[in-house]
Amino acid sequence: MVQHYRGVNGSRLLLTPNRSLSWQGNVCIWLALCAVSAVIVTGMFLLGAWVVLPFAGLELLAVAAGLYKTARKCRRLEVLRISPENLLLEKGVNRKEAEWNLPRRATRIYLVSSRHPWSPPKLFLMYRETEISLASFLNIEDTRILISILESQGILIERRQPIVGFWF
Known part of the structure; x- marks a missing residue:
């Protein structure tokens, strides 16, 4: 699930898996x-x-x-804060377990298309040699919503094809 909040200093995205039951x-x-x-x-x-x-x-x-x-x-949560200067990503389950503060100009977002039509594409934040998975738990529709929000924020998303090996 993707929740988008706009603020004075930028945007905040709350990314959570879909939960069918409490x-x-x-x-x-x-x-x-x-x-x-x-x-x-x-x-x-x-x-x-x-x-x-x-x-x-x-x-x-x-x-x-x-x-x-x-x-x-299903209690996982990722918070992506987008400001004019930085991208701040926080990940955790019930509490913040990891945090990355990346400069917006030097950070790239890669979209690796899926090998199968039923699986969602994967998003990665890339800064120098650091590759961070972004919202790997989202379904196809929620991933499309996230991509459109990121593009509306002026973030360039580079699309890549998956690496196909011998065993797919």
Whole structure:
């Protein structure tokens, strides 16, 4: 998701992955799965198949771990501040973990088109020998929105073709 805020000294872009459910929604889904699993496992246990109990518990534990990991990855946030002199990129999950302050005139933005029509193109900030991935989690439509916002801010985006190797 791309949120664009204009200010007196420039623009600020908030870049986040699309989230289909909140954490509370994920917990509700997991509890519903627990309830359905409890009904099925109880029936199997009453029929004498007690071996199903530990596997059902492991299955629910694996689903909980997957939901947690996915929800945590969806909490990523990138903030790109565009001023006349600088590009400031901040990345993190629930807090700022990395920050780059790059001069706008010397920083290039590369757009590497995707190899497959269903995958989004990749954006990179390049300053000297530093290559920083920009919003790698965005879908195709959000990437197009981000590109149009960057171009409307007067930022030149250089388009490149992907490097195709032997295994694609």
